Amino acid sequence: MDRYNFHEVESKWQKYWIENNSDKTQIDKSKKKFYCLEMFPYPSGKIHMGHVRNYTIGDVLARYKKLQGFNVLHPMGWDSFGMPAENAAKENNLDPKEWTQKNISNMKKQLMRMGLSIDWDKEISTCSEDYYKHQQKFFLELFDKGLVYRKENYVNWDPVEQTVLANEQVIEGKGWRSGATVERKKLNQWFFNISKFSENLLSDLEKLPDWPNKVKIMQKNWIGKSFGCEIEFKILGNEKIKSIHCYTTRPDTLFGSSFLALSVDHPLSKYYEKNNDFLNFKNQCSKSGTTEESIANAEKIGFKTELVAINPLDQNIKIPIYFANFVLMDYGLGAVFGCPAHDQRDLDFALKYKLNVIPVVKPEKDQESFKITKEAYTGEGYIFNSDFLNGLKVPEDSISKTIEILEKKKLGKKKINFRLKDWGVSRQRYWGCPIPIAYNEKNEIIKIPEKSLPVKLPENIDLNITGNPLDHQEKWKKVVINGQNCTRETDTLDTFVCSSWYFLRFCSPKEERRGFNIEDVKYWMPVDQYIGGIEHAILHLLYSRFFMRALSYKNENLNISEPFAGLFTQGMVCHETYKDKNGKWLSLDEVILKNDKKFYLKNNPREEVRVGKSESMSKSKKNTIDPEQIMKNYGADAVRIFILSDSPPEKDIQWSDQGMNASYKLIQKLWALHSTIKRKLVKKTILSSNDKVEDIDKFTNLLIDKITKNLEKFNYNVIIANLYETYNFLVKIVDKNLDLKKFEENYYKILQLMFPIIPHFASECIQDLNKSLEYKWPEVERKFLNEDEIKIVIQINGKKRAIILEKKGTSKDALIEKIKKLDTLKKYIENKNIHKTILVKDRLINFIIK
């Protein structure tokens, strides 16, 4: 018997698939389409196990759908703009473009080694001019539709790097590279008007039954719809300021209000621009940082104005007005009324500045002892201390009734608010898509004319300067548009813009005039199954949903709102972590496992290593396994088996060498079995035997049924178990007396079932049997599933007591007769009063005995 040589077999089939254009796809309207897409990778240089898992899951699905007769689009590309290229370039004095291209070609080789059924003719790369010129056109299209605008906004500013940082790049209030304390700075930024679609982005989540609930809930919370009311507070005796509008979701607590609080950026702050105390206060607020920690721990502070507001429900109640650090300008109206008794922030503030605390909601129970001290009461109950609102039930009646009253008195208006903010897309970076805009000498916005697109990135530039590299490109910046001297926009687009439409580009990757061809998009979109990491649950997926709406907006030809009909979020690949006695991370090849099951330092075998919990593989924790090495040692098919086995794909998986080894052994065992089967089929050996011949028809058809269902439900780990069951079954019957023709037919079907999971191995076996390589997904033949004999479980008072084999469809009476005769059950039934008998047809019978 030959040992299975996966090196030879896998490279042979990979070559075969390329030469035979096995994975090329084109539009074919006679077939049902299936668009299978995995999130495209950032070309960091090497694929990691996360990629292996992601693309294995997608590939199994794509191959399965193809066998089912679908016209499958399964493309791959590169999310190739972004900071790592720029940083690598800075550190090693390289060109970001060259660095990126080198990485792409290396990673492409690694992906091809995995044997993925990808149509590489459709490969795209977001940093190529072919791609980003269309993105610039989309930018201008959205600009014309009024969905893009420029405004001043606060950003995280790194004073050393002279650049804006994204929130995730701010670690404990400091820049992740420079370590400098991050400041809040106001800058002119480009924005996409995503909030225009807030309501639609929220309500259409209901149209996505094939998305994980978790992701939908995360998006729902992120969009953050709230129902409330805008209330007008009149200002007492002031010439310039007549009134202030506040937004609240709790208008029912209005009688409990004891101050108004304004954001320091509130329009009224202009009246305090020359007040040094106010400026100091504002300065203090901006220093407090923007990180979660600093916000949570920040003390509530305020600046008291001389202004006094009148409670709209009672002219006699007059309250002071503060500027306060905890009020945000970009939510609601930047002004709130403080009700300390029923809001913790307001209470903290009131206690600090000795303001009134007036409870207006009391719980149904504990009415006597009810008192506000250091904790605000936000629960249910009844309104009191509130004149004509008294007695209303909180929250069911109180909020809506109060809004009604306020509207009637013209003191307020019902209002819905969203937490979702517009998407700031400006980045002060070189390695991104240039924004196709310039400014004339009056600083007016001028669009770059379409014929001048793309605005290309200048090449061979020095990145080792502080600040935005493009801003230093004096020659590049100067441009003449329609006779006007202009200066180019030097910010580039957030790379999330690139990934917000790449799924459309895959539909027509070669189209030169437009980003995509509308007919192609109408055929392929939406993506039927999108597969990727949960870390993109909000940003990327929400941005893509927005972009699809933005392109369809005011466009008669395009009417797609949801880009991804189905979404699957796979879990991470984890491995144990190791540290030395000083707490320094150790990589996997720095430690060895000794016979006592403990880990020791490789270069100092007496020092024991501290074993940490299993965490997702990452370079910083040094617990990565290199897929290239693993594929060299075990082969792509074995890696596919391992990555699918044991854990369901949506859960985290633990890397284990034993597991990898078991998967490898399964391939070897299957090959040994195949060799035996082939010998038997060729020689037409019929062994004389009295063994009962197992019913292979029944087994195969049950298997088809199980695997099909498990594929549809993403139970890929169970499919691997089914594969083991198949091996165990075949190895048990192969040396028995068999109907060879029947056996061969069934075995061919089984190999076709294996194809999506281990495509190289299955192809090799099929070819070895001289069978057609034009496979299709086998169908279940029900006649083989109809068993004459069925296992019936016999229960006494709900406890299993026996299992008998019985003819299908046996009646209750006949069953009971038979059971009464069984020796093993006599002791339960004889001389007992059978109170009741429950029959689940062809499955179970339960006797209730008293």
Add this chain to the structure above:
RNA sequence: GCCCUCGUGGUGAAAUUGGUAGACACAAAGGACUUAAAAUCCUUGCCCUUUUGGGAGUGCCAGUUCGAGUCUGGCCGAGGGCACCA
């Protein structure tokens, strides 16, 4: 603080959606083969019983039901998301 998810052997996990709990695998122990090891194969897996059998058992406590891992309520524990959003 708010929202969500999940608790099944030594481990990763199955369980036709209310009907045989632990499929399949990893690890372990014992055995076979072998001069030996590796590889391979077989057996075992909680409690009582020599066997036959029987009992307990899906985080804990109740409930619904002939029957609950699955449904309901409460508690405990783990993980994830959001968070001055008024």
